[in-house]
Amino acid sequence: MGTRQGWAFAGLLLAVLCWAGNALVARAFHDEIPPLSLAFWRWTLATCLLLPFVARSIWTHRATLRAAGWRLPVVAALGVSSYNSLLYTAAQSTEAINLTLVNTCLPLFTFIGGGLLLGEWPARRAWFGLSVAAGGLVYLISRGSWEAFANFAFKAGDLIMLAAVLVWALYTLSLRRWAGFLQVPPLTLLGVLMLLGTPLILPFYLVELSHVGGFAPSLTNLSVIAYTAIFASLVAYLSWNHGVKIVGAAKASMATYLMPVFTAILGWLLLGEGLQPFHWIGGGLIFAGLLLATRTTVRSAAR
Numbered sequence: 001m002g003t004r005q006g007w008a009f010a011g012l013l014l015a016v017l018c019w020a021g022n023a024l025v026a027r028a029f030h031d032e033i034p035p036l037s038l039a040f041w042r043w044t045l046a047t048c049l050l051l052p053f054v055a056r057s058i059w060t061h062r063a064t065l066r067a068a069g070w071r072l073p074v075v076a077a078l079g080v081s082s083y084n085s086l087l088y089t090a091a092q093s094t095e096a097i098n099l100t101l102v103n104t105c106l107p108l109f110t111f112i113g114g115g116l117l118l119g120e121w122p123a124r125r126a127w128f129g130l131s132v133a134a135g136g137l138v139y140l141i142s143r144g145s146w147e148a149f150a151n152f153a154f155k156a157g158d159l160i161m162l163a164a165v166l167v168w169a170l171y172t173l174s175l176r177r178w179a180g181f182l183q184v185p186p187l188t189l190l191g192v193l194m195l196l197g198t199p200l201i202l203p204f205y206l207v208e209l210s211h212v213g214g215f216a217p218s219l220t221n222l223s224v225i226a227y228t229a230i231f232a233s234l235v236a237y238l239s240w241n242h243g244v245k246i247v248g249a250a251k252a253s254m255a256t257y258l259m260p261v262f263t264a265i266l267g268w269l270l271l272g273e274g275l276q277p278f279h280w281i282g283g284g285l286i287f288a289g290l291l292l293a294t295r296t297t298v299r300s301a302a303r
Contacts, residue, residue, distance in 0.1 A: 008246035011239035012255040018239075020262035022084075022232035023099040025224050026091040033215040033224065035088030040205040043080060043198040045229035047191070054191035061184045065192060068181040073196050075178070078171035079237070080197025085204065086164035094157030100259040103161065109169035110253035114176070129254070129289045136257075136285025169253070175241060176249040186238050194233075257289065 026038065058065065065072065090099060175182070182189055215221050244252045 005247055008243045009255070012243035012247075012252055013258065015236040015240040015243070016255050016259050017262050018231045018236035019103075020100060020259050020266055022228055022236075023087070023091070023103075023259075024263065024266055025227060026088050027094075027099065029221065029224050030088075030091050032218075032221055034208055034212050035092060036085055036201060036205040036208040037215055038088050038225065038228065039085040040198070040201045041225050042084070042228040042233060043194055043201065045225060046233035047194040047198055049229065050187065050191050050194065050234060054185075054188050057185055057188040058191060058195075061188055064181075064184055068178070071174070071178045071181055072192060075171065075174050075182075076193040076195075076197035077200055078167050078174060080193050081200040082167045083164050083171065084232075085201060086160055086167065090157040090160040090164060092157060094161065099157075099161055100263045103165055103168075103256055103259055106165050106169055106172075106256045107253040109166060110172055110249050113169055113173050114249050132285055132289030136281075136289060172240075172244055172249045172253060175244045179245060186242055190234070190237055190241065193237075254289075 026035075029038075087099065184192075240252070243255070
């Protein structure tokens with residue numbers, strides 16, 4: 001693996017770590033901050049923080065951005081407006097571990113979508129790596145017990161999260177498919193996507209505001225919004241978008257298998273929840289499967 005790809009995978013892992021924290025805070029504060037309030041103010045703050053640094057670049061690259069046409073609002077609607085709004089809505093009725101578990105359907109969606117939409121079918125060893133990682137995931141969520149796995153219950157929010165994962169798979173694939181139209185600096189692209197995507201949340205936020213109200217602007221609630229704006233938005237999206245550009249959509253999506261592992265680690269660090277042997281075994285299998293899948297080349301389907 002070259003240095004360039006190594007840095008790309010490091011960025012993908014950083015993005016997944018930030019999003020594991022995002023799922024934790026979304027669930028932990030679902031009673032204090034309504035879902036669309038969190039989504040709208042997260043992206044509003046992130047846009048305000050980033051815009052002063054990218055406004056000139058957006059103007060400089062206006063011809064390239066104009067040439068991208070309708071593709072930019074579609075990508076923004078998928079990656080900015082829809083995914084996190086659905087995730088925060090799902091967090092109202094299911095636990096953080098369920099959110100991260102359902103999110104691990106992303107590699108399968110992206111592998112199949114990459115083949116159908118991009119003509120990029122992963123090699124056999126990548127599918128084997130996917131299977132090893134899936135086995136590690138099953139071991140992790142079952143806590144090493146078949147009985148615990150058999151009794152694992154999904155909730156209504158899990159279906160919403162499944163829709164969110166499908167949206168994110170389409171976002172990831174669209175970054176890859178339309179990469180030729182998105183040849184602008186990463187910060188510039190992210191700024192444009194946020195400028196286009198945030199207003200799309202506003203009508204739904206206003207409906208929510210009129211029905212359930214907003215949130216108390218306490219230090220804790222504002223800190224949650226700041227975390228989602230800085231780390232789950234700016235840091236994570238820049239890292240993810242760069243990783244997809246370098247290694248491709250299918251390989252990048254494999255990094256999400258580590259999200260339940262990161263969730264467990266964050267629970268240990270922040271909530272004092274001890275790491276058990278099944279965490280280490282399941283996490284090791286997931287990491288091994290990730291290495292197997294990402295150290296392979298992707299074969300292009302005949303056109």
